[in-house]
Amino acid sequence: MPTESKHPEALDPVKANQAETPSSKLARFPADQPLELDSGVQLAPWQIAYETYGALNSDKSNAILVCHALTGDQYVASTNPVTGKPGWWDLMVGPGKPIDTNHYFVVCANVLGGCLGTTGPASINPETGTPYGLDLPVITIRDMVRAQARLVDHLGIDTLFTVIGGSMGGMQVLQWAASYPERVFAAVPIAAAARHTSQNIAFHEVGRQAIMADPNWRGGGYIDEDVRPTKGLAVARMAAHVTYMSDESLHQKFGRNLQDRDRLTFGFDADFQIESYLRHQGMTFVDRFDANSYLYVTRAMDYFDLAHEFGGSLPAAFAGTKTRFCVMSFTSDWLFPTSESRSVVKALNAAAANVSFVEIESDRGHDSFLLDVPEMFETIQGFMTGAAHARGIPAPGEAG
Amino acid sequence: MNLAPKQTRAGEVRGDHKVVASLVPLGGRVLDIGSEDGALLDHLVRERQVDGRGVELSQAGVNRCVARGLSVIQGDADKDLADYPDDAFDVVILSQTLQATREPKKVMRELLRIGKQVIVSIPNFAHWRNRMQLLFRGRMPVTKYLPYEWYDTPNIHFCSLRDFVELCHELDADVEKAIALSAHGNKIPVNAPWWVWNIVAEQAVFLLKR
Numbered sequence: 081m082p083t084e085s086k087h088p089e090a091l092d093p094v095k096a097n098q099a100e101t102p103s104s105k106l107a108r109f110p111a112d113q114p115l116e117l118d119s120g121v122q123l124a125p126w127q128i129a130y131e132t133y134g135a136l137n138s139d140k141s142n143a144i145l146v147c148h149a150l151t152g153d154q155y156v157a158s159t160n161p162v163t164g165k166p167g168w169w170d171l172m173v174g175p176g177k178p179i180d181t182n183h184y185f186v187v188c189a190n191v192l193g194g195c196l197g198t199t200g201p202a203s204i205n206p207e208t209g210t211p212y213g214l215d216l217p218v219i220t221i222r223d224m225v226r227a228q229a230r231l232v233d234h235l236g237i238d239t240l241f242t243v244i245g246g247s248m249g250g251m252q253v254l255q256w257a258a259s260y261p262e263r264v265f266a267a268v269p270i271a272a273a274a275r276h277t278s279q280n281i282a283f284h285e286v287g288r289q290a291i292m293a294d295p296n297w298r299g300g301g302y303i304d305e306d307v308r309p310t311k312g313l314a315v316a317r318m319a320a321h322v323t324y325m326s327d328e329s330l331h332q333k334f335g336r337n338l339q340d341r342d343r344l345t346f347g348f349d350a351d352f353q354i355e356s357y358l359r360h361q362g363m364t365f366v367d368r369f370d371a372n373s374y375l376y377v378t379r380a381m382d383y384f385d386l387a388h389e390f391g392g393s394l395p396a397a398f399a400g401t402k403t404r405f406c407v408m409s410f411t412s413d414w415l416f417p418t419s420e421s422r423s424v425v426k427a428l429n430a431a432a433a434n435v436s437f438v439e440i441e442s443d444r445g446h447d448s449f450l451l452d453v454p455e456m457f458e459t460i461q462g463f464m465t466g467a468a469h470a471r472g473i474p475a476p477g478e479a480g
Numbered sequence: 481m482n483l484a485p486k487q488t489r490a491g492e493v494r495g496d497h498k499v500v501a502s503l504v505p506l507g508g509r510v511l512d513i514g515s516e517d518g519a520l521l522d523h524l525v526r527e528r529q530v531d532g533r534g535v536e537l538s539q540a541g542v543n544r545c546v547a548r549g550l551s552v553i554q555g556d557a558d559k560d561l562a563d564y565p566d567d568a569f570d571v572v573i574l575s576q577t578l579q580a581t582r583e584p585k586k587v588m589r590e591l592l593r594i595g596k597q598v599i600v601s602i603p604n605f606a607h608w609r610n611r612m613q614l615l616f617r618g619r620m621p622v623t624k625y626l627p628y629e630w631y632d633t634p635n636i637h638f639c640s641l642r643d644f645v646e647l648c649h650e651l652d653a654d655v656e657k658a659i660a661l662s663a664h665g666n667k668i669p670v671n672a673p674w675w676v677w678n679i680v681a682e683q684a685v686f687l688l689k690r
Contacts, residue, residue: 406546407553425553429563434531436546437553439539458547466549 102129102197103161121217129197130189134181147245147252156188193219193376201372214300244268246449258397266467273420275385284378287316314362326412326445394427495665508570514577518545561590606640625663657687
């Protein structure tokens with residue numbers, strides 16, 4: 081992940097009220113249109129914040145849904161209003177990019193449980209008039225996807241040309257393909273898995289405990305008390321950030337280099353560059369993310385186990401699917417390793433699905449999917465072109 | 481397996497690929513094992529409008545295939561065919577790969593299980609040029625078509641055409657068609673008994689059915 085620089089106008093998303101009234105587009109679902117959650121709760125009213133890029137064609141066959149990762153947002157290819165920084169995947173999505181918005185209609189929504197406009201723990205609980213905090217029911221990946229499906233209905237789109245995303249976004253892609261096979265023409269899960277492993281859950285638990293150990297967390301009620309568990313959230317981010325990189329990339333970037341000093345200080349200041357870097361990552365993160373959202377969204381990932389939903393059989397999740405899949409992993413990703421992608425491919429083969437599987441050579445760890453990795457772009461472009469031909473719509477660069 | 485004749489110019493379709501394509505039904509569901517850079521699969525998708533999938537051992541080859549819009553996964557004929565259900569494909573193609581598998585018989589059994597029809601192309605180790613090298617030089621054959629030394633060849637299970645036909649009988653597979661080819665992939669236009677083909681053909685394409 082590129083170093084985040086603290087933007088001078090960086091705002092706390094909660095203070096900036098992005099949780100209630102986002103700068104992006106917004107679909108509101110009133111009390112009589114509840115969202116049914118896996119927990120059994122009917123969530124109502126609820127809202128989903130999203131951005132769109134490009135134009136929907138007349139037969140609505142060129143829509144691509146981009147699903148964001150744990151701390152992503154709907155600003156996939158436009159300036160994030162909180163950080164002032166460019167879209168998180170603007171290397172991939174935009175005019176002339178691999179996902180060409182001159183050609184495709186791209187939709188990206190903030191996930192359920194998020195903090196940039198879709199209903200989440202920082203949203204106002206209509207029953208109390210105060211933020212939900214921990215009164216929001218626990219959210220699952222399937223709940224996120226249900227919410228997105230309602231948005232896609234709202235936009236009048238029947239079948240999505242492609243659903244694509246990395247990491248937790250890739251989990252959503254797999255869930256989409258399993259829950260709504262007839263609505264997904266092509267699916268691209270990147271650096272993802274069909275379940276969260278014990279190790280993945282363990283790292284998340286470390287992060288959550290860091291947040292909850294912060295005295296300012298106040299049992300999740302910090303917004304009401306006008307404090308924020310920034311220290312805990314920063315530590316959570318620091319721990320997580322290490323898992324997004326590889327030993328190799330850390331070594332290359334920082335080695336054992338010292339930060340602005342010639343010798344060790346024999347203290348606990350940030351002697352090493354890596355320490356300084358991580359502290360910076362932690363501090364900038366708290367400016368753009370809500371601590372309770374971090375609890376909810378990490379929990380959703382932990383609960384994800386697609387096979388479980390289908391009686392323990394992953395192939396059953398994809399039985400009879402006509403969706404074209406392109407599964408992608410990265411050699412140095414140890415958080416969502418190639419073996420997890422391979423299990424997905426194995427299950428897709430068992431379902432005789434149309435599947436491509438590409439492992440990309442990269443030494444930059446899990447975060448590779450967000451970075452400038454030309455082979456990834458070429459592969460996705462090629463896959464999308466093949467899918468466009470199969471769908472009978474012109475691919476970028478072709479007449480139409 | 482790099483056995484393919486390299487004489488073809490860019491954009492030109494290899495002779496053995498044309499022969500394979502002629503055996504594939506229009507619009508069929510096809511699995512091509514050993515896709516290399518996707519040349520055959522691409523030809524089949526374009527010319528025979530197949531619903532085509534590929535399996536390729538080298539990741540670089542897979543990435544090239546996917547980048548050209550083909551559905552290909554990284555996989556190993558020896559290990560990964562077990563994942564597919566019975567009769568998953570109308571046609572399964574194993575092109576110039578059988579001799580490089582660890583367990584050719586097991587691979588053949590899997591092919592016949594997952595494909596309603598199976599197309600296998602193999603190099604003929606009993607070609608006269610190979611026989612001559614063994615007979616007169618007393619050395620393992622190295623030809624333009626089989627360019628490897630014995631110690632670096634990926635081809636660990638060579639057979640003659642007659643050996644292969646024998647294996648098909650053992651597996652209860654019907655040989656529906658057998659087409660003898662030169663090293664260049666051109667059809668050898670002789671109507672000859674097996675023993676002749678077993679000497680003059682450098683490779684052959686078989687269409688098999690359970």
